[in-house]
Amino acid sequence: MSILINKDTRLVVQGVTGSQGLFHTKRMLDYGTNVVGGTRPGKGGEWVLDGKVPVFDTVKIAVQATGANTSVIFVPAAYAPDAILEAADADIKLIICLTEHIPVQDMMRVRKYLDPMGARLVGPNCPGILTPGVSSVGIIPSNIAIPGNVGVVSRSGTLTYEVLYALKELGIGSSTCVGIGGDPINGTNFIDCLQLFEDDPQTDKVVMIGEIGGTDEEKAATFIRENMTKPVFGFIAGKTAPPGKRMGHAGAIVEGGEGTAEEKIKALNAAGVPVASNPEEIAEMIAK
Amino acid sequence: MKLHEYQSKRIFAKFGVPIPKGEVATTPEEAKKIAQDLGGSVVVKSQVLVGGRGKAGGIKLAKSPDEAEKYAKEILDLEIKGLPVNLVLIDEAAEINNEIYLGITNDRGARMPVFMASAAGGVDIEEVAATTPEKIIKVHIHPLMGLQNYQVLDLAAGISLPRALWKEFDVIAKGLWEAYKNNDATLAEINPLIITADNHLKAVDGKMVIDDNALFRQKELNEQRDLTGENEAELKAKESDLTFIKLDGDIGCMVNGAGLAMATMDILDQYGGSPANFLDIGGGADEEQVAAALRIILEDENVKAVLFNIFGGITRGDQVAKGIVAALKEIKTDIPMVVRLVGTNSEEGREILAETKMITAKTLSEAAKKSVAAAKGEL
Numbered sequence: 317m318s319i320l321i322n323k324d325t326r327l328v329v330q331g332v333t334g335s336q337g338l339f340h341t342k343r344m345l346d347y348g349t350n351v352v353g354g355t356r357p358g359k360g361g362e363w364v365l366d367g368k369v370p371v372f373d374t375v376k377i378a379v380q381a382t383g384a385n386t387s388v389i390f391v392p393a394a395y396a397p398d399a400i401l402e403a404a405d406a407d408i409k410l411i412i413c414l415t416e417h418i419p420v421q422d423m424m425r426v427r428k429y430l431d432p433m434g435a436r437l438v439g440p441n442c443p444g445i446l447t448p449g450v451s452s453v454g455i456i457p458s459n460i461a462i463p464g465n466v467g468v469v470s471r472s473g474t475l476t477y478e479v480l481y482a483l484k485e486l487g488i489g490s491s492t493c494v495g496i497g498g499d500p501i502n503g504t505n506f507i508d509c510l511q512l513f514e515d516d517p518q519t520d521k522v523v524m525i526g527e528i529g530g531t532d533e534e535k536a537a538t539f540i541r542e543n544m545t546k547p548v549f550g551f552i553a554g555k556t557a558p559p560g561k562r563m564g565h566a567g568a569i570v571e572g573g574e575g576t577a578e579e580k581i582k583a584l585n586a587a588g589v590p591v592a593s594n595p596e597e598i599a600e601m602i603a604k
Numbered sequence: 605m606k607l608h609e610y611q612s613k614r615i616f617a618k619f620g621v622p623i624p625k626g627e628v629a630t631t632p633e634e635a636k637k638i639a640q641d642l643g644g645s646v647v648v649k650s651q652v653l654v655g656g657r658g659k660a661g662g663i664k665l666a667k668s669p670d671e672a673e674k675y676a677k678e679i680l681d682l683e684i685k686g687l688p689v690n691l692v693l694i695d696e697a698a699e700i701n702n703e704i705y706l707g708i709t710n711d712r713g714a715r716m717p718v719f720m721a722s723a724a725g726g727v728d729i730e731e732v733a734a735t736t737p738e739k740i741i742k743v744h745i746h747p748l749m750g751l752q753n754y755q756v757l758d759l760a761a762g763i764s765l766p767r768a769l770w771k772e773f774d775v776i777a778k779g780l781w782e783a784y785k786n787n788d789a790t791l792a793e794i795n796p797l798i799i800t801a802d803n804h805l806k807a808v809d810g811k812m813v814i815d816d817n818a819l820f821r822q823k824e825l826n827e828q829r830d831l832t833g834e835n836e837a838e839l840k841a842k843e844s845d846l847t848f849i850k851l852d853g854d855i856g857c858m859v860n861g862a863g864l865a866m867a868t869m870d871i872l873d874q875y876g877g878s879p880a881n882f883l884d885i886g887g888g889a890d891e892e893q894v895a896a897a898l899r900i901i902l903e904d905e906n907v908k909a910v911l912f913n914i915f916g917g918i919t920r921g922d923q924v925a926k927g928i929v930a931a932l933k934e935i936k937t938d939i940p941m942v943v944r945l946v947g948t949n950s951e952e953g954r955e956i957l958a959e960t961k962m963i964t965a966k967t968l969s970e971a972a973k974k975s976v977a978a979a980k981g982e983l
Contacts, residue, residue, distance in 0.1 A: 336918075394820060419788055419818035420710055424747040427715050443917075455887075457917045457947055472863020473887070474915045478968065481915070481946060498862060500712045527863050530712050553866035556851075556873045557882070564847045564862025564884040566817060567712075572730055577870075594871045596969055 318447040318492040319467065319512040319519070320410060320438070321386065325451050328378045328408070329354040330399045331390035332364060332371060340390065340455050341369060347452040352382035375406040386410040388444065388453050393417040396440060397426050404435040411503070412453050413439035420566070423501040430503070437503025441565065443473040443495040446480075456480075456493060464489020466602060467513035469506060470525035471498050471532075471567070475553055475595065479525060482599035491519040498527070498565030506536035514544055521547050523598055524589070528554030529568045529575040537583040549601050550584045550591040552577045605814045605829055608651045610693045612810035615787060616794065619779035622772075622806050626695035635676030638694040639669040645697035648675040650682065650689040653830060655728075660684045665697060687833040698806055703796035704763060705729050706777065708745075708784045716744045717784065719751065719777070723763040725796035751781040772805045787825060788818030837900050844896040846885055853878025855979050856901035856910040856939075858894070860885050860919045868913045871968060877976035880907045887918040894927025895934075902935055909940050909979035911971060916947030925953035932960060940978035944971040 327344070331337045332354020342365055345351050353370045360373030372378035375387060387403040389396055389412065396415040403411045418440050430437055438445060444454010449463040455473075461480040468490050470476040476495055483490065494509050496502055506524060513519045522544075526533040533552065540548050555577040557563045559570040570576050581591045592598040607615075613623045625642055628651065629635040639646045650662030657663055662684050666672035672694060682689045703726030711718040722740045724732050732739055741762030743755045756777045760770050776797065784792040791813040798806050819826040831839065841848030847862065851869075855877050859865035862884045869879040881904065885897050901910055914924050924945065944965045945953045954964065963978065965971035977983040 393817065417817045419815050419821075420790060421717075421747065421785065421788055421815065421818070424710070424715055424717070428746065428748050455918060460947065470863075472861065474859075474861030474917060475863030475867050477915050477917060477947065478864055478867070500710070501715050525863070527866060535713075551867075553863050553870060555870045556879060557866055557869070558849075558851065561849050561882075563849065563866055563882055568862060568866070593874050594969065594972075595867055596967060 318450060319509070319516050320492060320494060321445050321447050321451045321453050323350070323450055325386050325453065326350055326352045326382065326384045327453060328352060328375060328382065328384035328387045329369070329390065330375065330387055330403065332356060332369060333359055334390055337390035338364060341365060343458070344452050345369070347458045349451045349453060352384050353378045375402050375408065379406045379408065384408065386453065387412065389413040389415055391415060393419070397422040400426050400437060401429060404430050404433050409435055411435060411437045412442070412444050413437060414442060414444060414454055415439070416441040418499065420499070420501055423499065427501060427503070438494065439497040439502060441499045442497030443476065445492060445494050447492045448490055454495065456495065460484060461493060462489035464491065465518060465520040466490045467509070467516065467519040467522045468493040468525070469509040469513070469522070470495055471527050471565070472525060472553065475525060478595040479523060479551070479598055482596045483602065486599045486603045488599060488602055491516060498567050500530060500567040506532050507539045510536060510539055510544060510548070514546055519546065521549065521602055523602070524548055524550050526550065526552045526580055527565070527568050528552070528557050528563065528570050528577050529565070531575065533580040534583040537587040537589065540589060541587040548589045549598055550589045551595060551598050552580045552591060605816055605819065605825070606653045607812040607814065607825070607828070608653065608691070608830065609649065609810055610651055611828060612792070612812040613807060615783050615812065616779060616807055616810055619782045621776050621779040621794070622804070623810070624695040624698055624806060624808055626693055628691050628693050629676060630691055632673045632677040632680065635692055635694050636669045636673035639666065639672035642694065642696045646672050647695045647697050648672055648679055649693040649695065650679045650684060651691040651693055652684050652687045652689055653833060654685045654687055657684060662689065690832060695808070698798060698808055699801035700798045701801055702799040704765070704799070705732070705795045706780060706797050707791065707793035707795065708780060708789070709791045711744065714744055716747055719743045719745055719755065719759060719781070721759040721763050729795060745781065750785070751778055768803065769799065769805055776805055776807070783812070787812065788815045788822055789813060790815050837903060841883070841897070841900055844893050846883065846893060846897050846900070848900055849882040850904070851879050851881050853880045854906050854908040855975050856880045856904065856907040857913070858883050858885060858897050858901060858910065859913045860887065860889065860915060864913065864915060868911065868968070871972040872911070872975060875972045875976045877972065877979060880904055885919070889919055889924065891923050891927035891930055894924050895931035898928060898931040899935060902937055902939065907939060909942065909975050911975040912941065912943040913968065913971060914945050916945065916950050920948050921945040921950035921953030922956060925956035929956060929960060940983060942971050942975045942978060944968065
């Protein structure tokens, strides 16, 4: 078992003919992910990666031809909102958007459109999802994680890799790792993932990696206190970040005294979540 | 990206919001000429991208064109919170009976824009929010439906606006919403919106912040960007598609990924060090970007050690290593450097770096400890 992606995942890659799309589609195929097709308007009927992946003009046609149930988006920010809506309208139930720099008003409109449709969006501005040994959707380096019982959910990309790597060094594997992305408005949030891990029989412990900005970690802390029976371990990046400065991610900014690392750590501790002071310490905490 | 008051108000005016007559000046002479054209009293207002202009002496009421010239000279000589004043706005003065606050911003938690109004305008709205939050009326706007008539009424009634002004208020509220939406703003604010002595509404101050991610389709606004006061190194980094933020410490950092970059700063702090910067080289950085990043770090005279923490994914360890070697051939430096390469092509990267005198580390903790020691001259 795992969450969100597994051996039944039938993946369509939106933007499969671009350089990033091609490169990572090959990696996903090599990992054993069931990539059933890709899309690129105007190139329907062609094949990429030595005839392994058929290209379709639209997601709708791809779904009809292949029965795809999951999509991953590799298209530039200006076209990504359209790509998300296209996937949802083609009845894709899990949409993973890697694209960064999508305007925030676009994301507000996209979320409002998506919410009543029952489609789940992961991202944008995220590294994707990895279920070690089974399926990889996105760009998380697959050789840094091994199968196991720790669920990982994170707002960051490479910081997540750091934690997966530290876990692996201690021989600890993960059930699924979900990158939810560093934007202020995203799809799936911490609470959604915590609930999925709580319900997943393969997951025994959960690691939650947050960062400064917004109040999602505080809300997650309340959820953990009230609903989680499985132990959760936390890490918050940005203790030394100055207020008012956007630390790379569009969502990582301390504004009007809100969203500081200190407040988040306090909230998590109050919910019984131990918070590590660096990524390697998380692995040590879990090993105990 | 922040807009100046005059830029913001001109945008509001395009959407039907009444603003005072006025013009911008770069010299006292221009200011005098504008004041003459406007006739009567004028307000001379510094145009700088920081708050607290009034308290710093950057806003003055002039009763004559000569006075406007004198004040313009004084204000153009000012430095407000470290920023030089290059531009003043000369607005016709208005008689104020009442001051109202109006603003739209993104409510991240609700994932919707929120329209805020308060009868306690003219003052710092964050102060009002902190001390008397009940004085701020909030209405969330559905991003697909837009601002509705009844919501404008909720705002007007909520701040007890006299009924005679509701019609004007409707135009202004909808204008502000359209300005916000059409310009990809993350903040559009009128503070204050005044009730004039002859009982009309007028926006005498305005502020807009534009979403940087939307500048690709807000080209006209992007061209108006005022770079005064922006850090030179930060601008240079942006040209190379790097995200750099100057900090006060002495350990330069080069990291791939924003979250990991923050975590790297934090761990330096944990071991008694202090980061000189936040620097994210992003995903898939090439040799040239790495070299540019290193040059920017080393231009900071405070830097006593440099830490490279690269977790290869899309970014390849060998390319980072080549970039470091290339940059070091060009810049001669004795500053100690600690490098940690993990992930994609990190073996190849380490081999390339073997020819340099760099200190290597396997774990993040080890890298942090060594950097702190190096900065103190203990390594």
